Amino acid sequence: MLSTHKLVNILQAYIIRRLFFLFFVIFGVSLLVFTIQYSYGPDRRAMLYVDSPQQAKDIPELKKKYGLNDPYPVQYVRYLKEIAMGNFGYSIVAARPVWDAFLHYLPITIELNLFVVPLFIIIGIWLGKQAGIKRNTTYDHVTRILAIIGWSLPTFLFALILLMIFYGKFGLFEPAMLSANIEAFILDNPDKYIKYTGMYTIDGILNGEFGITWDAIKHLFLPVLTQVIVIVAILMRVMRSSMVEEISKDYVITAQAKGVDSKTIFNKHVKRNALIPVITIAGQLAALSMEGSIAVEMIFNRHGIGNWLAHAALKLDTSVIMFMCLFMAVIFVVTNLIIDLLYAYIDPRIRLT
Amino acid sequence: MKKIIETENLRTNFYTYEGVVKALNDVCITVNHGETFGLVGESGCGKSVTVRSMMRIIQSPGKVESGKVLLFLDENGEQEAVDLLQQSESYMQSCCGDQISMIFQEPNAALNPIMSIGEQVAESFLFHRKKSLSEASLERLNAQDCKVPFKGIFKNLYKKYHEDENAFVFKLLSHIPLLNRWDFLIRQEAFKRAVEIISKLGIPHAEDIAVQFPHNLSGGMKQRIVIAIALACSPMLLIADEATSNLDVTIQAQILELLKDLKKKHISSILLITHDLGVVAETCDRVGVMYAGSLCEVAESRELFGNPSHPYTKALLESVPKFHQEGALKTIEGNVPNLVTPPAGCRFHPRCKHRMDICDKEVPNLLEIGKNHSVACHLFGDK
Numbered sequence: 182m183l184s185t186h187k188l189v190n191i192l193q194a195y196i197i198r199r200l201f202f203l204f205f206v207i208f209g210v211s212l213l214v215f216t217i218q219y220s221y222g223p224d225r226r227a228m229l230y231v232d233s234p235q236q237a238k239d240i241p242e243l244k245k246k247y248g249l250n251d252p253y254p255v256q257y258v259r260y261l262k263e264i265a266m267g268n269f270g271y272s273i274v275a276a277r278p279v280w281d282a283f284l285h286y287l288p289i290t291i292e293l294n295l296f297v298v299p300l301f302i303i304i305g306i307w308l309g310k311q312a313g314i315k316r317n318t319t320y321d322h323v324t325r326i327l328a329i330i331g332w333s334l335p336t337f338l339f340a341l342i343l344l345m346i347f348y349g350k351f352g353l354f355e356p357a358m359l360s361a362n363i364e365a366f367i368l369d370n371p372d373k374y375i376k377y378t379g380m381y382t383i384d385g386i387l388n389g390e391f392g393i394t395w396d397a398i399k400h401l402f403l404p405v406l407t408q409v410i411v412i413v414a415i416l417m418r419v420m421r422s423s424m425v426e427e428i429s430k431d432y433v434i435t436a437q438a439k440g441v442d443s444k445t446i447f448n449k450h451v452k453r454n455a456l457i458p459v460i461t462i463a464g465q466l467a468a469l470s471m472e473g474s475i476a477v478e479m480i481f482n483r484h485g486i487g488n489w490l491a492h493a494a495l496k497l498d499t500s501v502i503m504f505m506c507l508f509m510a511v512i513f514v515v516t517n518l519i520i521d522l523l524y525a526y527i528d529p530r531i532r533l534t
Numbered sequence: 535m536k537k538i539i540e541t542e543n544l545r546t547n548f549y550t551y552e553g554v555v556k557a558l559n560d561v562c563i564t565v566n567h568g569e570t571f572g573l574v575g576e577s578g579c580g581k582s583v584t585v586r587s588m589m590r591i592i593q594s595p596g597k598v599e600s601g602k603v604l605l606f607l608d609e610n611g612e613q614e615a616v617d618l619l620q621q622s623e624s625y626m627q628s629c630c631g632d633q634i635s636m637i638f639q640e641p642n643a644a645l646n647p648i649m650s651i652g653e654q655v656a657e658s659f660l661f662h663r664k665k666s667l668s669e670a671s672l673e674r675l676n677a678q679d680c681k682v683p684f685k686g687i688f689k690n691l692y693k694k695y696h697e698d699e700n701a702f703v704f705k706l707l708s709h710i711p712l713l714n715r716w717d718f719l720i721r722q723e724a725f726k727r728a729v730e731i732i733s734k735l736g737i738p739h740a741e742d743i744a745v746q747f748p749h750n751l752s753g754g755m756k757q758r759i760v761i762a763i764a765l766a767c768s769p770m771l772l773i774a775d776e777a778t779s780n781l782d783v784t785i786q787a788q789i790l791e792l793l794k795d796l797k798k799k800h801i802s803s804i805l806l807i808t809h810d811l812g813v814v815a816e817t818c819d820r821v822g823v824m825y826a827g828s829l830c831e832v833a834e835s836r837e838l839f840g841n842p843s844h845p846y847t848k849a850l851l852e853s854v855p856k857f858h859q860e861g862a863l864k865t866i867e868g869n870v871p872n873l874v875t876p877p878a879g880c881r882f883h884p885r886c887k888h889r890m891d892i893c894d895k896e897v898p899n900l901l902e903i904g905k906n907h908s909v910a911c912h913l914f915g916d917k
């Protein structure tokens with residue numbers, strides 16, 4: 182048996198090794214995104230700095246200024262140098278440097294995910310567990326049909342339907358991040374409301390303005406609901422099939438023959454085993470939602486990462502897209518690290534080496 | 535001799551997509567107090583299904599259709615037998631693992647891969663020895679040198695648990711994170727007993743083994759752990775479902791020796807399933823032979839090997855390789871029938887050398903043809 186001290190050492194070494202690996206991933210991704218945007222040619226890229234036809238005459242000058250005619254390796258090294266110093270370029274759609282815009286939009290997406298991720302994990306695993314236990318009963322059939330609807334309806338359609346019902350029919354849960362009067366209050370009272378995190382729910386609490394928190398939660402309801410339903414639909418089915426597979430295993434019979442009650446069998450023996458494959462999927466889904474759901478953010482008028490990314494893609498705001506690729510690479514590496522640690526925690530057969 | 539368990543006309547079906555698999559066809563088995571009963575037959579003839587039906591641990595899509603499983607709790611046979619098939623779920627939970635327990639065919643699959651060995655063995659105690667566990671924990675709490683924070687609260691809790699383990703408080707506590715750990719002393723005690731029973735089964739360094747997980751152990755070790763789980767609460771009847779089939783010969787001999795030894799000390803009866811006739815001859819007092827879901831012959835083992843009467847038993851015994859084998863090994867002609875559409879009448883008749891007209895029309899009854907010797911075959915119908 183490992184001593185705690187030794188375990189901490191192993192964990193440390195593992196995490197450091199994996200974070201070291203992160204550098205290589207970022208290097209690879211940066212090479213890839215740089216190459217893709219390089220394929221546009223100097224003129225096209227210079228055009229990005231031009232707003233009007235009159236300025237078109239500046240293009241040769243711009244090319245020279247930014248060194249767009251330099252050889253590929255020179256430009257790539259220059260790019261690497263800049264991102265190493267934290268300069269990710271200028272976002273046209275946000276009209277400010279990419280990093281500043283990112284820090285501005287990120288809290289809004291994180292705030293949404295702060296609700297979405299725990300909810301979809303808890304609900305998805307619970308529903309899937311029940312469906313697996315009650316396989317081939319009405320409960321199973323109903324949740325199956327709902328899950329099929331949930332994931333086959335496009336998210337935007339789903340968001341629109343919910344908005345139509347709640348806001349359109351009953352006037353509840355308007356799409357925005359805050360009500361107009363609350364927003365005005367924040368603008369008018371910069372001394373009473375200090376922006377700590379950029380998340381209204383948390384800043385509301387930190388400033389002692391619980392009205393703001395409550396208002397923000399009300400505005401989060403529909404977007405969270407939309408996203409949770411869509412993701413739960415996937416996760417639930419994964420959990421169900423994993424449960425069904427585990428329930429038919431022999432150790433379940435051993436436990437039954439031991440006289441263990443079915444609640445303990447399901448919750449202690451089967452569920453923990455069934456979770457092992459589900460962790461990967463849940464982690465990937467959580468990582469994906471860090472990108473911000475474009476449909477949800479657009480329809481509910483939330484200015485988060487997804488919204489920004491959608492506009493950037495439409496306007497060919499290359500710096501933003503290149504930056505987001507790097508960001509998602511980091512997110513996925515970190516998520517996979519967390520997944521691996523969870524694996525090792527749940528499954529003793531896995532060694533961290 | 536007094537019976538300990540008896541099945542009457544047990545019928546079990548599996549509802550699969552291919553159709554209804556009629557796995558058991560009126561199986562009647564009796565196991566007596568103090569004996570080792572062997573159940574033999576080809577692979578797929580329903581041995582596992584029989585014993586699993588007895589313990590009511592048939593997995594879906596299987597279902598016990600009809601019949602009785604009578605358990606005679608006390609040795610004098612004065613008490614009424616209980617029909618296990620009519621009992622509630624909770625009765626079965628208290629009975630399985632305590633009065634009857636089972637050793638499984640596949641030690642690799644029979645253990646939960648992500649639960650420590652000690653915990654898996656301790657579960658037997660946790661579910662059947664609540665009273666004595668809480669008593670031991672109380673004793674520990676009352677000891678002078680016991681250093682547990684909130685000792686008073688714990689004392690009260692454990693006392694209450696000792697009196698009434700189904701009290702509402704415990705249901706409530708079990709749902710609250712952290713507070714559901716209140717019973718840590720009981721768990722520790724159960725774990726201690728698990729270590730004891732593991733070391734009793736001849737496993738060295740039981741404390742170290744108990745914190746390991748199944749994948750760290752060899753097959754033979756795992757089988758010993760499975761046996762430890764089954765023996766934890768000293769059952770009256772131990773069902774060993776091919777406990778040695780997947781082990782190599784030396785380990786197999788060790789395990790059989792262990793079972794013999796344990797039978798002398800701890801348990802009353804063993805129902806031993808195997809397809810190794812050598813094992814049967816060596817260890818069993820009485821033997822039942824199964825074919826395609828029905829019992830063909832039951833006899834004392836000496837009698838069965840000396841005077842096999844059912845054509846299937848004869849064929850089975852002839853197909854065992856002998857040391858002075860002359861010529862090719864005899865095999866039973868034909869194939870095991872498909873149990874979705876089993877042959878009418880005697881299920882063995884399509885392969886039987888002594889087939890008569892009646893064989894495909896009527897199911898033969900189990901008839902006594904000698905002392906403790908019954909056969910289900912029309913050849914003996916007139917006698």
Ligand SMILES: Nc1ncnc2c1ncn2[C@@H]1O[C@H](COP(=O)(O)OP(=O)(O)OP(=O)(O)O)[C@@H](O)[C@H]1O
Nearest residue numbers: 548550555557576577578579580581582583584595
């Ligand atoms: N889960 C199941 N689904 C469908 N049919 C089953 C199932 N389990 C068992 N059966 C049927 O029951 C019959 C008896 O199976 P059983 O496992 O009892 O055989 P066995 O005598 O224990 O064989 P072995 O020596 O291989 O363990 C088999 O022929 C099989 O067709």
Ligand SMILES: [Mg+2]
Nearest residue numbers: 581582639776
């Ligand atoms: Mg079997």
